[in-house]
Amino acid sequence: MDPMTPYLVLGAILFVCGVVCMATKRNAIGVLIGVELVLNGANVNFVTFSRFNADFQIEGMVFALFVIVMAAGEAAVALAIVLNFYNNHTTVDVDSAEELKG
């Protein structure tokens, strides 16, 4: 078996869990948790390639670091939006955010 495969399968599990989490959670913070899981799955893949592919050994870690920083910023902005939504609608149910529905 290729030495990368277990790591990539772990990344795929995290990614799929994040996608299912985004699809099933009705709480806006649950959707945010799904995004974090997806980003972690991508990070596992980046670091795996940086370990097993000599041409990618710096880039993989650099991309992983950028993803971590972007995730921190995204979480801050998303939580500010969720709190604003909660202040205006007194709910965090994403199904009730339908003002823009056509």
Next chain:
Amino acid sequence: MYEFDVQLFVFWLVAIGTGLCAIATVITQNIVRSVTWLLFTLAGTSGVFFLLGADFVGAIQLLIYVGGTMVLVVFGVMLTAQGPFINMKTSGAEWAISIVAGITLFAVLCFGLGNMGMQKTAPAQLEDPQASHHAATLGMGFSGAPVGPQIAQGLTNRAHYLLPFEIVSIHLLVVLIGAAYLARAKKRKEAAK
């Protein structure tokens, strides 16, 4: 003769734990429990990074994700966890569709893993894994010095990461201002009248 590989054993331990915590994050209906499972998932992911030799990325994962982002998420849960929002039930039909879609996506990803021709990349192990995964190499790349395996072979057309680093710092400043602007206490115009 079979040799007991400690690193492989620890990897399977950490990987199975991380995967189970990720699945538990999805299937629990309680948002507080979901956040707690996510905490364990992120910590397990940083363990995987350590096992892959990326010490610096693992440490940053622990510091920023487990230490910073999780505190943000926990604060969000604390500020919004009012009675009905702690347990929000998802209907059975939505579960069924989501799980079928998820399993299909996972099957496609695993099928792609088996077919992506990794025979080319598999032998390309690092020549000296001890020397190239230190934080100093990353720091040199971030501060503008070209780094990477080709430098050792005399090629200098190697990328460095000073500009992306600057862009990320500007991005963080924008996020800081944007989050403070969004989350600020609004004056109620109706209340003032």
